[in-house]
Amino acid sequence: MTPPGADGSPDGPARRVRVTSPRTGAARLHRLTAASEIDAQTRLGEIYMSSLLRAQLRLASAVLLAVAVLVAGLPLLFRLVPDLVQVQVLGMPLPWVLLGFAVYPFLVGLAWVYVRTAERNERDFADVVNRSGPPRTPR
Numbered sequence: 001m002t003p004p005g006a007d008g009s010p011d012g013p014a015r016r017v018r019v020t021s022p023r024t025g026a027a028r029l030h031r032l033t034a035a036s037e038i039d040a041q042t043r044l045g046e047i048y049m050s051s052l053l054r055a056q057l058r059l060a061s062a063v064l065l066a067v068a069v070l071v072a073g074l075p076l077l078f079r080l081v082p083d084l085v086q087v088q089v090l091g092m093p094l095p096w097v098l099l100g101f102a103v104y105p106f107l108v109g110l111a112w113v114y115v116r117t118a119e120r121n122e123r124d125f126a127d128v129v130n131r132s133g134p135p136r137t138p139r
Contacts, residue, residue, distance in 0.1 A: 052125045056118060063114045070106060074098055 078084050078095050087094040 055121045059114065059117050063110055066110055070103060
């Protein structure tokens with residue numbers, strides 16, 4: 001038998017039942033950072049990592065292109081302009097001077113620029129990762 005008013009009958013007002021939970025207060029917010037996204041290998045973490053990899057690949061491609069133009073371009077230049085082969089610098093033919101000595105300071109400078117730029121890319125990436133991450137989500 002049901003008590004009067006429990007089924008919403010006109011005999012009386014419906015009884016109210018209080019339901020409580022051991023969890024009180026609002027839902028706790030868990031701060032998601034870019035580092036945690038990367039560690040968890042989420043889609044957002046993959047986007048962060050792929051952006052760093054793309055930046056480093058662009059840099060490496062540009063440096064490789066510069067080296068290829070230099071290394072392949074000088075012999076091609078001497079082939080297209082044969083009079084340059086006859087030019088003497090310090091008693092040596094110009095191709096020997098350029099390919100044997102002058103190319104190395106250029107390669108060292110290019111390597112220095114590559115390392116500096118790669119480090120800047122990584123620093124920028126670390127700044128993005130260490131900044132406040134995406135919006136908070138309830139946990």
